[in-house]
Structures are given as C-alpha cells and as structure tokens.
Amino acid sequence: MTAPLRFERHGAVALVTLDRPERHNALSPELICRLDDAFAEIRDDPELRVSVVTGAGEATFCSGGDLELTLPLLTGARAPQDDWDRRLLDDPDILHRTTLKGVTFDKPVIAAVNGACLAGGFELMLGTDIRFAADHAVFGLPEAKHGLIPFAGALVRLPRQVPQAVAMELLMTGAPIGAGAARAAGLVNRVLPPAEVLPAALETAERIARNGPLALAEIKRVVTGTSGLPLDQAYALETEAMGRVMRSADAREGPAAFMEKRNPAFRGA
Known part of the structure; x- marks a missing residue:
C-alpha cells in the first residue's frame, strides 16, 4: 500500500x-x-x-x-x-x-x-x-x-x-x-x-x-503574533524582532553582498 x-x-x-x-x-x-x-x-x-x-x-x-x-x-x-x-x-x-x-x-x-x-x-x-x-x-x-x-x-x-x-x-x-x-x-x-x-x-x-531565513522567521512571528494586540504591544514585539535581526550575522551579510554585487550567503544567525 x-x-x-x-x-x-x-x-x-x-x-x-x-x-x-x-x-x-x-x-x-x-x-x-x-x-x-x-x-x-x-x-x-x-x-x-x-x-x-x-x-x-x-x-x-x-x-x-x-x-x-x-x-x-x-x-x-x-x-x-x-x-x-x-x-x-x-x-x-x-x-x-x-x-x-x-x-x-x-x-x-x-x-x-x-x-x-x-x-x-x-x-x-x-x-x-x-x-x-x-x-x-x-x-x-x-x-x-x-x-x-x-x-x-x-x-x-x-x-x-x-x-x-x-x-x-x-x-x-x-x-x-x-x-x-x-x-x-x-x-x-x-x-x-x-x-x-x-x-x-x-x-x-x-x-x-533565497532571502534571509532569520528575517523570514521574524516577519512571520511578528505578523502572526501581533494579530489582535493593541498597537503598543504589537510595536513592542516588532521592536524586539528588529533587535534580534540587527544583531545577526545575516544583517551584516545582506548589505555587504549587495554592495559587492554577489549573492548573499545567509546562515540564519
């Protein structure tokens, strides 16, 4: 079967x-x-x-x-x-x-x-x-x-x-x-x-x-997690996500790859 x-x-x-x-x-x-x-x-x-x-x-x-x-x-x-x-x-x-x-x-x-x-x-x-x-x-x-x-x-x-x-x-x-x-x-x-x-x-x-996996995860987490929340709470979750992404190696790799005219090598971290 x-x-x-x-x-x-x-x-x-x-x-x-x-x-x-x-x-x-x-x-x-x-x-x-x-x-x-x-x-x-x-x-x-x-x-x-x-x-x-x-x-x-x-x-x-x-x-x-x-x-x-x-x-x-x-x-x-x-x-x-x-x-x-x-x-x-x-x-x-x-x-x-x-x-x-x-x-x-x-x-x-x-x-x-x-x-x-x-x-x-x-x-x-x-x-x-x-x-x-x-x-x-x-x-x-x-x-x-x-x-x-x-x-x-x-x-x-x-x-x-x-x-x-x-x-x-x-x-x-x-x-x-x-x-x-x-x-x-x-x-x-x-x-x-x-x-x-x-x-x-x-x-x-x-x-x-091909996009940054950490960025994708945070986008999905914030969009789904803030549904129905008051704006102040929702914005706080978005700001927390910004901190996690901006501290990542992917956030450094993406702009560098763009400036160097190459494909980014994202690691999800």
Missing part, C-alpha cells in the same frame, strides 16, 4: 503532497500523522527554508477529515484499529499541529490549491502564508451541515483574514464559493490555470528561500 503523503525536497523547498486522490485527499488518521511528521521535519531541518503543500490529482486539494475513518474515530463511533488511530487519539494536539493552529512554525508555507478546498482542507489553507488556487477550485466549510463545527482554526482565523460578515456566511451556511470569490475576499493571492498553480507556488517558494 502506498503512503497517503509524498514528501519531496527541491533544494531548500519542501513539497508536501496529500496523496489520497481516490478519497478526495481526505485526512485519514494515517495522513494526519504523516503530515505532522512532515511539518516536524521541515521545522527542524535548517536546510529546508520554505514549504509548499498541495493535493494529488486535479480535482481536490483536500476535502477535510475523512468522514468514514477520522470523524467517527474522534466522536467515539469507531474504535481504534491500528497504530495510526491510536496515535491520533493518544495525541490530540496532532490535529492542531497539522493545520499549524496555535503552534510556532516560523518557516513560510505556501498552499498550491489544485481543486476543492473544503472543511479541514480549508483550515489547513488558512494556516498557510501565501495561496495560489486553480481557477476551478472551490472553497467551503460545510461542517454545520453535518452538525459539526470547524475546530482546526477556522473559527478564529477566518474572521481575521476576511471581513466578519463574509466569514459568518461561509461558516453558517456551509455553502462553497469559487476561486474568483475567494480571491476577491482576500483568501488567495492568485487564481491561475490548473497547470500553472504548482509551478507558480514552487517558483515563489524558491524566491523566498
């Missing part, structure tokens, strides 16, 4: 592919655990500076939690049957880590949304920093239709990323929207023909990976 997740290295870029196209890339317990392992590897490997997350096939990015395997396991309607099931039940924080909810993950993450992006897949996308979508992609949070709620970050993240009225309509009706509407709402950066989505995401990841 093939693994439901593919992990590839493209230089300093990690490509993570949810690979259950026959199940619309639904998040089974095994896929959730393997995604957790992939993010841990990216986080801990200094050679990997940016990651791209996508789905296998042309129809679906991710349809959310597997309604046959994962949701019944979490509600107690299904008993654990293998080590993946038991790992998910023994460590419920895996669900948070795999959507980057409430965790420190300072490296940039790009979503290449190749198709339908629903429920937990939508929440995974909300945890990313930059998003490219195929023009046929649809986006939705249908949990309320099933008597459930989104619990992987959407209730908090979505009203901070789009106007509250837009967020409430998506959350309460469960109705999907198209890629154009998602772009208009600010949920995605670009809408592209399907064949261009992953190349655009990888090209952007490679451009980002």
Whole structure:
C-alpha cells in the first residue's frame, strides 16, 4: 500500500503532497500523522527554508477529515484499529499541529490549491502564508451541515483574514464559493490555470528561500503574533524582532553582498 503523503525536497523547498486522490485527499488518521511528521521535519531541518503543500490529482486539494475513518474515530463511533488511530487519539494536539493552529512554525508555507478546498482542507489553507488556487477550485466549510463545527482554526482565523460578515456566511451556511470569490475576499493571492498553480507556488517558494531565513522567521512571528494586540504591544514585539535581526550575522551579510554585487550567503544567525 502506498503512503497517503509524498514528501519531496527541491533544494531548500519542501513539497508536501496529500496523496489520497481516490478519497478526495481526505485526512485519514494515517495522513494526519504523516503530515505532522512532515511539518516536524521541515521545522527542524535548517536546510529546508520554505514549504509548499498541495493535493494529488486535479480535482481536490483536500476535502477535510475523512468522514468514514477520522470523524467517527474522534466522536467515539469507531474504535481504534491500528497504530495510526491510536496515535491520533493518544495525541490530540496532532490535529492542531497539522493545520499549524496555535503552534510556532516560523518557516513560510505556501498552499498550491489544485481543486476543492473544503472543511479541514480549508483550515489547513488558512494556516498557510501565501495561496495560489486553480481557477476551478472551490472553497467551503460545510461542517454545520453535518452538525459539526470547524475546530482546526477556522473559527478564529477566518474572521481575521476576511471581513466578519463574509466569514459568518461561509461558516453558517456551509455553502462553497469559487476561486474568483475567494480571491476577491482576500483568501488567495492568485487564481491561475490548473497547470500553472504548482509551478507558480514552487517558483515563489524558491524566491523566498533565497532571502534571509532569520528575517523570514521574524516577519512571520511578528505578523502572526501581533494579530489582535493593541498597537503598543504589537510595536513592542516588532521592536524586539528588529533587535534580534540587527544583531545577526545575516544583517551584516545582506548589505555587504549587495554592495559587492554577489549573492548573499545567509546562515540564519
């Protein structure tokens, strides 16, 4: 049996592919655990500076939690049957880590949304920093239709990323929207023909990976960490980040490389 997740290295870029196209890339317990392992590897490997997350096939990015395997396991309607099931039940924080909810993950993450992006897949996308979508992609949070709620970050993240009225309509009706509407709402950066989505995401990841890794980490940490804070507290965090960056070797290397007309050799320190 093939693994439901593919992990590839493209230089300093990690490509993570949810690979259950026959199940619309639904998040089974095994896929959730393997995604957790992939993010841990990216986080801990200094050679990997940016990651791209996508789905296998042309129809679906991710349809959310597997309604046959994962949701019944979490509600107690299904008993654990293998080590993946038991790992998910023994460590419920895996669900948070795999959507980057409430965790420190300072490296940039790009979503290449190749198709339908629903429920937990939508929440995974909300945890990313930059998003490219195929023009046929649809986006939705249908949990309320099933008597459930989104619990992987959407209730908090979505009203901070789009106007509250837009967020409430998506959350309460469960109705999907198209890629154009998602772009208009600010949920995605670009809408592209399907064949261009992953190349655009990888090209952007490679451009980002050439930048200073310490600077990227501090940019992400401050932007995400100051959301909702009063201005004085937010500015204080920005000033702390400035101090950390300006004391670094990278901050000396970048301007020197520019003046010497060479590529900088950033070390992330």
